[in-house]
Amino acid sequence: MHLIKRQSGVAAIWFVLIFIALASLTALGVEGARYLNNKARLGDALETASLLLAAQEAKVTEDDKNHALVTKVARSYLPDAETKLPALNIEYKSGEEEVNVGGKKLTAEFLEYKVAASTEHDSWMDMAGVPSFDETQQVANFAASKKVSMQSGVGDVFLVMDHSMNMNMNTCQIQYAPNHYRLQTAKLFVSHQIAHEFINRKLGKSVDKTKDDIEPIEGNVAIFPFDTRTSHSDNDGAQLAVCQNHLDFYSAAEEKHVNGLGVAKGFGELNWNDSAIKWQDLRSVKNRKDDYGIYVSETFDSRSPISWLPDAEKHIDYQQTIHTLDSRSSLADTTRESGLMSFPHNRLCRGNFRSVSVADQKYNTSTEKVSNYLGLINTFTSNSYQTQSVGDELDKYIGGWSASYQGILQALNDYHHHGDKEKQSTMVFILGGGDRPNRTDKVTYKDGNVIDHSQILKKLSERGLCKKIAMDYPNLSLFAIGIDVDPKTLPGVTKAQGGCVEPKNTATIMHKKASGTEGSNGACWGGHSSVGTNFRLTGYGISTISDIVSAGLDAAGAAGEKEEIGSIYNRRAQ
Structure with missing residues (x-):
């Protein structure tokens, strides 16, 4: 127990x-x-x-x-x-x-x-x-x-800006000196504000103050205004010295073969800046026996005093223009002092504007120069005081004809020589309408056929320009902004219209919605309506411009955004 x-x-x-x-x-x-x-x-x-x-x-x-x-x-x-x-x-x-x-x-x-x-x-x-x-x-x-x-954003931005008659809807004439006038429009105002937004983003600023953390773009901003030509000034920018052409034209032999025109020199072989050219009236020059007279006669229309169109399509050598994009001929350039520029009826460089290269030392080499750059653009107009020399027909002579291809060709030339090809860059076309003479001008060849250069950009694109951009400039992206016009409807702009721009890389802004007008200053006209001259942006306009600029930069490679190229560490790493 x-x-x-x-x-x-x-x-x-x-x-x-x-x-x-x-x-x-x-x-x-x-x-x-x-x-x-x-x-x-x-x-x-x-x-x-x-x-x-x-x-x-x-x-x-x-x-x-x-x-x-x-x-x-x-x-x-x-x-x-x-x-x-x-x-x-x-x-x-x-x-x-x-x-x-x-x-x-x-x-x-x-x-x-x-x-x-x-x-x-x-x-x-x-x-x-x-x-x-x-x-x-x-x-x-x-x-x-x-x-x-x-940073994977834009290296440089190239703005190709319309300053032709396309921009002269609701134009205001402001007299700022005896017989000198400055023309400003709501469309031009919006165009300039778009340019301001691109330039300010060099500093990471935006016109839309409600948006935070706008990343600055890395590169510079170049401006290429155009009407029938582009304008290039001397080194200090004091003078609008040269009215530049960027097309190549047929030689004398090619004129004979293509157009059956017997001349000693082709359209592109003439020195348009020859000091011997002292034309004062196109009516008197049409019968000149030299080559100048022949070419003027080719585009002369006795029914209209606006009679000379230098980019007559039949004389353009498209392949050569594209081939020599980086080394254009300057023979068809014209200085402001030449007799040609004194014609009251010409459409060469009618606006008060100038080009600014991406490598421009005065405006584009440091961020401290931004304010001077913005001030310069504010002075650009789509006509010059010379327009007023035909005082009895003011509404007919507001600016020059439109030739966006001239601005585009110059911008591509500048990108070729000065752009940073290693970085993603963008080229933006700011357009107020299509390339054409004024619809009321009815410019014709001597045989009576109407001259129409609305297809020139399209023909350049189709004959090799888009292919050259894709092959030679793979880091350059294209974007188009239309002011009061849809870029997708313009010949030669988007791929659907025979151009180079992806349709998705376009935007349209209606200036009447995007901007307000206050007050009235000077003599204003625009068809039968008048507008004020003290333009300002509404809240809608500010946000619209900011969004459109952001879309343009994003289309060119997400400017200012960052590309992740790394990865996480092991969480137990020391």
């Missing part, structure tokens, strides 16, 4: 020991697995949180918001944890480092985040006197992420 009692006591002791061991093993097995799982899930949560911090480029100045984000993510992964994290620390680090992209060593920016945190949980098997977990248990982990990025 005594032995049985002693054996029962031993069994009880063994039972207690085995129970404690089993209970401990159960607690360790159940709770231990639970907390190991929680630790892994916390690691996943912190990894997700660190990636979110990197994606939004979180700043240490926003620490409260960042802590709240990490807490929210951790709670979503571990719903049984306490609401607050007992410990949470975010380490921020930023700088620059070299990366290898396509075999080239480039400097890239990096943002690094290390997030360490712990969560607190109520134990399920807390037992007094038995090895187990405490009543509450903390689980800790950490994660790290690193975002390596580099």
Whole structure:
């Protein structure tokens, strides 16, 4: 009996020991697995949180918001944890480092985040006197992420801007000196504001002050206004010296073969700036016996005093124009001092404007020069004081004919010589209408056929211009903005119309919606309606221009945005 009692006591002791061991093993097995799982899930949560911090480029100045984000993510992964994290620390680090992209060593920016945190949980098997977990248990982990990025935005922007009669809807004439007038329109005002937006973005500014964090574009902004020609000034910009042509024309032999025209010199072989040219009246020059007289006669229409169109389509050598895009002939350039420019009826460089190269030292080499650049553009108009010399027909002589191909060819020439070909760049066409003489002018060849150069850009595009851009300038993207006109309807602009621009890379802005007018100053006319001259943008206009400029930059490669070229670190990396 005594032995049985002693054996029962031993069994009880063994039972207690085995129970404690089993209970401990159960607690360790159940709770231990639970907390190991929680630790892994916390690691996943912190990894997700660190990636979110990197994606939004979180700043240490926003620490409260960042802590709240990490807490929210951790709670979503571990719903049984306490609401607050007992410990949470975010380490921020930023700088620059070299990366290898396509075999080239480039400097890239990096943002690094290390997030360490712990969560607190109520134990399920807390037992007094038995090895187990405490009543509450903390689980800790950490994660790290690193975002390596580099600017992938626009290197340079090339603006090709219409300053022809297309822009003269609701024109206001302002007399600023005896017999000198400045013409301004709502359409030109909007066009200039678009240019201002591009230029200001060199500094990361926007006309739309409601938008934050506008990334500055990296490069410079070039401007190429046009009517029938483009204007180039001397080095200091004091004079609008040269009215430039960018087309090539047939030689004398080609004129004979193509047009059956017997001349000693082809249209493109004549020196249009010859000091001997002292034409004063086209009516008298049409009968000249030299080559100048022949070509003028070719485009002379006795029914209209506006009689000379230098880009007569039948004389253009399209292939040669494209082939020599980077080395154009200057024979057809005309200085402001030449007799040709004194014609009251000519349509060469009628506007007061000039080109600004992407490499222009005066306006385009530092951000400090932005304000001077904006002031320069404000002076551009679509007519000159010479227009007023035909005082009895003011409404007929407001500006020059439109030739967007001249501006485009000059912009491509500038990009070829001065653009940064390694960076993504954009070329923007700001258009007020199609390429044509004024519809009322009815300019004809001598045989009576009407001259129409609305197809010149299309023929340039179809005969190799688009192919050359795609092959020789793969980092140049094209965008078109129409003011009161849809660019997709204009011949030679979008691919659907035989041009080079993707239809999706277009935008239309209606100036009457985008701008308001206040007051009245000077003599204003525009058909039968008058408008004020103190133009200003409405809120709609500001946001519209800002959005359109952003779309143009995005079409050219997401200007100002960053391309991620790195990845996260292992969250357990030291």
